[in-house]
Amino acid sequence: MEILIQSLWTDLEVKSQTFQEYLGGVTVIRSQGRIIHPKFLLMALVVICGQPCSGKSTAASCLAEALQNLESKPAVRIVDETSFHLDRNQSYADMTAEKNLRGVLRSEVDRSLSKDAIIIVDSLNSIKGYRYELWCLARAAGIRNCVIYCDVEDSCCRRWNQDRNEKGEPAYNDKVFEDLVRRFEKPDRRNRWDSPLFELLPARDGLNKDSTAIVDAVSYLTKKVDSKTRDVKVLQPTIATQSARFSEANSLYEMDRATQEVTAAIVKAQSLAMGGTVNGLSLSPGLPTVNLSRSVGLPELRRLRRTFIKLTGQSSLSGPPPPLDADSAKRMFVDYLNRELGNG
């Protein structure tokens, strides 16, 4: 697909400055100097997030139903724990299980994004850094991304969870439920990975396919990208401009160097601790400390570094990464390591 677009790009650059072109029977849409194949316009990633038992699966079904009611009937796929037959109490029993679950869902999202569909991730998606990772996958695929937040008070979620027992539905046990509530990181539309953000209030307003946030999300997901539409963001252009490629190279360099520094500091701290665990390692003032739950070998650290760089979308075909200085690259990598290898 990218080769096809690459060759069309050259032709269009020479022959046309118009917004929409028909070339060899293929419609090519130009947006902000980039070319997007129409197929990509039907692809999107929707991240549902909210406290445990806050109506996320109900929201995912309502959104899928609303999309299916459209004349264009876009393909919709829901990625959730139940598609992997995972029990919610086991999946969130401890950090290792939770990390595994996140990894399984993220891989499934990554695989699914290459298909022509709107992918809805129906899970807690409660950790800011994890939503960022999902956003990176959408950006690398060059598709649009949005977040739907089920905003329900903890007390109400707790009640709905208890009611599940009476309905014969599997419920969270108290320990898992309280731990998840405590660690929930509310989405913030000022973060580019949490934006656009559509907020549902299921406890106050109920929830169905006509709920305002669902209607707004459908409208966003199906809105055509045109030169006048500034509010639809198709992430990660397929073709990057020369200047973007220059900044990408800079950013890649920063990312590479900064993550190597972090890895080297951890290896050194571990050797000083004679193989003990690294806790409270400070790289510089103002950066989060490294807190690992176990000693980690160099091969594993290298593997995590590679995954992190891939997740942050620094591939050469997938367009410019966000502007990055050494400190923010270190901060992001330390957060990532603490999430993958730490206690929380």
Ligand SMILES: Nc1ncnc2c1ncn2[C@@H]1O[C@H](COP(=O)(O)OP(=O)(O)OP(=O)(O)O)[C@@H](O)[C@H]1O
């Ligand atoms: N607006 C609502 N009013 C009353 N009960 C609701 C409402 N929305 C959902 N529920 C009930 O809450 C329970 C959880 O709903 P749902 O599965 O949609 O939540 P969830 O956030 O996906 O849960 P989980 O965190 O387990 O994935 C269900 O029993 C459902 O019937």
